[in-house]
Amino acid sequence: MAEQAPTIYDVAERAGVSVATVSRALNDVESLRAVTRDKVMRAMAELDFVPNNVARGLSRGKNWVLGLAFMHSPVRANEAEVEADSLLYTDIIIRGVEAEAARHGYSLLLCSAGEEHPDGIAPLRNLTQSVDGWIVLDRVLSADEVPEISRRTPLVLMAGAGESDSAYTVRVDNEGGISSLVTHLVEVHGARRFGYMSGLNESPDNVARLRALRDSARRHGVSVDDADIISCDWTSGGAEVQTARWLDRRVDLPDVLVCANDQMAIGAIHAMGAKGLKVPRDIAVTGFDDIPIARYLTPALTTVRQSSSAMGAEAVDVLLAAMAGEPVANTTTLASRLQVRHSCGCRGELDEVAS
Amino acid sequence: MAEQAPTIYDVAERAGVSVATVSRALNDVESLRAVTRDKVMRAMAELDFVPNNVARGLSRGKNWVLGLAFMHSPVRANEAEVEADSLLYTDIIIRGVEAEAARHGYSLLLCSAGEEHPDGIAPLRNLTQSVDGWIVLDRVLSADEVPEISRRTPLVLMAGAGESDSAYTVRVDNEGGISSLVTHLVEVHGARRFGYMSGLNESPDNVARLRALRDSARRHGVSVDDADIISCDWTSGGAEVQTARWLDRRVDLPDVLVCANDQMAIGAIHAMGAKGLKVPRDIAVTGFDDIPIARYLTPALTTVRQSSSAMGAEAVDVLLAAMAGEPVANTTTLASRLQVRHSCGCRGELDEVAS
DNA sequence: GTTTCAAAAGTAACCGGTTACAAATGGAAC
């Protein structure tokens, strides 16, 4: 099936030159005479020659490949669950990274790893030399694993804690986003009591968002009751279950449920609907991320917009700068901004009519 | 920053053996004496040695990397658009492919290419020797480009036309899915007139779905009016715009709008809501794919379920079998099945109450 | 037609592994 690919030796022979000359033609060295170059080019075309990037990478020590590692999700019994959850956010980043990498001539090597992976971070470690640099998403590497990787390869952490000094970090401005969200809820909607739907506890983004919520609440003199902090796992399905339990448990609901991401907001709204609660009339719900679907939900979701693809692109830019030895800030924080729609109570009457 | 990585020569020197012995220790050759192996292993551990996969790949002619090529979407002026559209479907496939590839010890090289890419399919061609096989999504390769790639590398086309004999094809059973959808709409809801929201015309899936709709309609003696076939582009945003135009144009709506994917159904429902039309009371709308979010929409979307991650996994399995020289069917068709929810009219009264 | 020297092209080592083949080793049998 797969026929033997021609090498520069084949090209050299056909063109009647040495391999060095073929290599020079490949790399646009200007010291080649036009006649010679043409001869080589013709031979390459006739043989349908494509240079072997692996060999090239080995000899030049540069592969033109960036690695992107993300958290491995073990396959669960219910396959639908696997598909349903933790998608979107990571995916948009993958796309953003791929696009920016391609723009700079790099391909992207995808690698799932992390504590839930049967081999831990071994996949990542093994590919270290196949890759010119790593972009690693939140939760893949523990704090003490970071130096181990960054010692050998330039490393950018995404959505990480932002405290490593052996790697670069690109993160979103959780604080600013939550702060404007709380301000809006307090000043426009008079919210006094806040609930929080938590992502996985260890996640730096989750930690930052909860802390930001507490800080903002304190500044506005409003409260976040510990009983209204719902432990969850970033997923819609999880949020649906946890919200139902919470609703059974609590008689006295807060004014708003601030969710750490959009997926969980979707699940929460669904669970509330099932109990006969209407959003935002009975309780407001907000998200974080502004995934594409957020504006099409009923009610349309009020959320904090972050551009995941821009974050992916930024991570690539930081990594390339680091690889080039240019000075780069240790931590890059990308702006987020409040995206007001209906689930906070704004234009609520329109929702009533439409539904 | 990045320190020089140790090579097998360093390990050999430290262990006091030859590089061949180190290589044997690396590859678990059984002819090594336990004493020798231990010596080598200790040296590797002391140096924190990680074998260079690029060198390994060059010498063995096998990289343990699979390539996944998908359609390049040019960056548009409005960045939100880029994020919003054509996501999900491709992304779930990417995840499915990654997971299955990893399970077999392969990494995944991502590559966007195709006619909309500034370099066309050159990225794909250039990486041919970096990869042990290609999985290429719909619309990346034209029919005459397929043999050019498959000549050098095993090739699996996903969601393609399924007519190439130089490559393997993995596709979903569009016919069966549409057929049961139409049967349900006719027999349960008494639908007589069908509209169709079309994906991009060239896409094999789109062609197959429209043809299946026409065939099924004919079998049931119901109609698809050409004026109710809406040209669109797979995206929510596009569907929103096209649906609005269509509603302005048509006075006499069909009973159902069958959409070629879920994203477009979402956009269509939104546009209908904006015109004061209620789904499914005034018109039923159905999707295709069953993206995770479909069940959380209002109304919950009736659609044809296909498991994109299973399709990704299947593509990997076919590719690996082909690489191993095992006999593989030229075309693999994965089952799809009707997922009835509310947007077709089922349990419509519940929606009325809930809203 | 020589000489001269910058420009062009060739030779061979190297990147870091694998592996065919050759050489060395060591335990058993004599």
Add this chain to the structure above:
DNA sequence: GTTCCATTTGTAACCGGTTACTTTTGAAAC
């Protein structure tokens, strides 16, 4: 202590490129 041979280990070529260094070329100047 030899001999013998299967087992273990070492040597060196090779994978397909790049590139430092050397040699050749050829146009200009004499």
